[in-house]
């Protein structure tokens with residue numbers, strides 16, 4: 001038995017979420033906001049917290065600065081049950097920060113990178129890999145130091161018996177490069193619809209899924225208010241979204257990943273794992289930030305039963 005179900009190799013930063021009339025006015029104009037909160041940010045950390053909340057044993061490796069934001073993140077992740085003993089603290093660089101300006105259904109994000117992109121594949125030791133049965137990487141495009149060594153890291157993980165998953169998130173350079181070889185080493189690929197089409201260089205989702213599912217073990221695509229679509233070989237499965245009152249969608253994709261991988265790693269049938277994904281993604285939108293509304297398995301099961309009874 002492995003010590004951990006999941007090892008997450010990823011980026012660490014808090015989000016400062018500002019809500020209300022957040023459009024700044026320069027010329028030293030001071031505006032008053034409705035709300036401000038410092039929460040666990042970064043796709044990888046939000047994913048790790050979602051998986052731990054569902055009951056998976058989760059270890060995390062990444063780089064944090066020796067500063068207030070770094071300490072905040074490590075304490076907050078530990079409080080949510082994520083093992084952070086492998087996190088590297090770098091006193092030479094500040095922890096990254098995203099400021100999220102939340103205006104109704106839309107948002108603008110300002111990010112100071114700090115050491116968000118500092119983790120290298122060589123820092124993920126074989127002993128750490130051996131302690132888990134699955135390796136997840138998120139924010140591929142943001143994690144620029146990890147990128148070149150990622151095929152080798154996934155190869156090492158697989159040779160040690162781990163399965164692998166990847167959620168690239170958006171490519172700020174819009175180039176979407178370097179994928180075919182990497183995808184052949186991925187058991188579970190977790191893009192959203194726009195990312196899936198961009199990576200496959202296909203105009204529509206069906207063609208994109210056909211291309212990418214020929215490379216990765218399976219592809220589970222997040223489709224926002226349209227739920228999710230999965231393809232493995234010739235098998236195609238759709239899951240409808242749950243009805244939600246969206247507060248903000250920060251971390252919806254990461255919470256979906258946590259739900260889907262919970263089912264996948266528990267040996268559930270794929271349709272049920274996909275349903276848990278859409279439930280976890282949907283529920284996470286009901287509070288500000290990425291982690292606040294992530295469900296426990298018990299909370300998610302209420303929705304699973306409703307969906308399975310056709311209600």
Ligand SMILES: Nc1ncnc2c1ncn2[C@@H]1O[C@H](COP(=O)(O)OP(=O)(O)O)[C@@H](O)[C@H]1O
Pocket residue numbers: 191192221222223224225226227228241242243244246249251252253254256277278279280281282285
């Ligand atoms: N407006 C919404 N209504 C219901 N479910 C949603 C909504 N937005 C997101 N979700 C759920 O969260 C999942 C992930 O959200 P999505 O926005 O597609 O991912 P990403 O954050 O990666 O772009 C979706 O597959 C869906 O299940």
Ligand SMILES: [Mg+2]
Pocket residue numbers: 167169170192253254
């Ligand atoms: Mg995403």
